[in-house]
Amino acid sequence: MPVKGVMLELTNLCNSHCPYCYNRKGLEKSWNLNELKKISRKLIDKNFRLFSLSGGEPFLYPHLVEYLKWLHKLDVKIIFASNGLVTIDNFIDVLKETGSSVQFTLDSVDKDTYIMSRGVDGLSRVLKTIDKCKEADLDFTVAITINSYTIKTLDKTLKFCADNEIDTVHVSEVKGVGKAKDNYSDLELHPLCDLYELLYKYQKKYSPHVNIDFVNDILVGYLGLRDIKRKYYCNALCGNLIQIDPFGNVYMCENIPDKLLLGNLLNDSIEYILTQHENKMSCYLNNSTKCDTCENFHICRGGCRAYTYAKTGSFFAVHPRCNEMLNLIEHIRSDEEKGVITNLLFMTELNYLAGNMNGFSKWV
Secondary structure (H helix, E strand, O other): OOEEEEEOOOEOOOOOOOOOOOOOOOOEOOOHHHHHHHHHHHHHHHOOOOEEEEEOOOHOOOOOOOHHHHHEEEEOOOEEEOOOOOOOOHHHHHHOOOOEEEEOOOOOOOOOHHHHHHHHHHHHHHHHHHHHHHHHOOEEEEEEEEEOOOHHHHHHHHHHHHHHOOOOEEEEOOOOOOOHHHHHOOOOOOOOOOOHHHHHHHHHHHHHEEEEEEHHHHHHHHHOOOOOOOOOOOOOOOEEEEEEEEEEEEEEOOHHHHHHHHEEEEOOOHHHHHHHHHHHHHHHHHHOOOOOOOOOHHHHOOHHHHHHHHHHOOOOOOOOHHHHHHHHHHHHHHHHHHHHOOHHHHHHHHHHHHOOOOHHHOOO
C-alpha cells in the first residue's frame, strides 16, 4: 500500500509542559527552511499528499507562514496538531488561504484539571483561540488526552464541545512512552475504569452534535464499511503514513522508536526510507497476533500497538483493553437490536460514505 501522508514535526519547541508528552529529545531543534522545503519536495514527488504539521508546537516554528504558502502551491492537504496556546490572530489569514485545518488540544475545560494535565495555566488562551477560529470560520477540531485527571471532567469537556458546535473530538488514552513513562503511575486510569463503555455512553449522549472519533471508528468497523484486509488499527502500521522529527529521523510510529525507525532523511535517500518502510510492513503484516482469528477483528483491528507495547512489552500481545472492547461490541449489538442507536449508525455510515469523518478515520 503506498504511503499517503506524513506527520512532520516542524520544531520540538513547546510552550506547554505535558507530563505525558511522547517527545523526550532534550535538544531544542527546528527545521532549517531550505532543508524543510527540500525534504518536502522529495516526499511530494513520491506522492505524499497529506502533511500533518506538529511539534512541539508548530505555531512556534519561525518560518511557518512562508513554508505554508510554499507548501500550498504544491497542492497538498495541510492539517495541524496544536496546543492552542499561541495567539492565532497572525495565522488565521494564511490558514484560510491554504485551506488548512487545525486540531487543538483541549484536555479539560476545568482550569485546575487542565493545569494538571498540560503543566501550564493556559486554558483561557486555548478557549480564546477557539473563539477566534469560530469567528473566522476556520476548520478546526479538538483533541483530548484521556488520563487520570481528564477522565473526571470528560463529560463537562464534551458538553462544551457540543454547546460550541465543535463536531469532532479526537480522543486517545495516555501511553507509557516518552515523558509519560516516568509519570505513568500518576497518569494511568484506574484499573476498574471501563474507558470504552464510557466513551460509548458519551457518544450516545452527545450525538449528533459531537462525534468522538474513537467510537465512530469502531462503528465504521461494526457496520462493515472498512477494508476488511486492513490488518492494524492505526494508519502508521497500515502503511498510510510516516512520522519525521526535526532531526530528520523517520519512523512508522514515533511511539515505538526502538522498533519502527526507518532512517534519517538528512543522511538517507527517500528511496532507502521507503524500502525500509516496505520491509518493516512485510515483517509486521506476516507476523500474526492472537487477535487475527477473532470474529470481531474487523471491528477493532487489535487496538493501538503502541499502547499494547508500552503496557506488555510485546508488539503482538493482545490489547490490554480487549475484554472491554468485546463487551462494547456486544453492547452495540444489543443497542442495535433494541433500535436505540438507529440514528447514530445511520449518521456514522452517511458521514463515512460522504468522506466527512475527521480524525485519523478519514484517512482510510
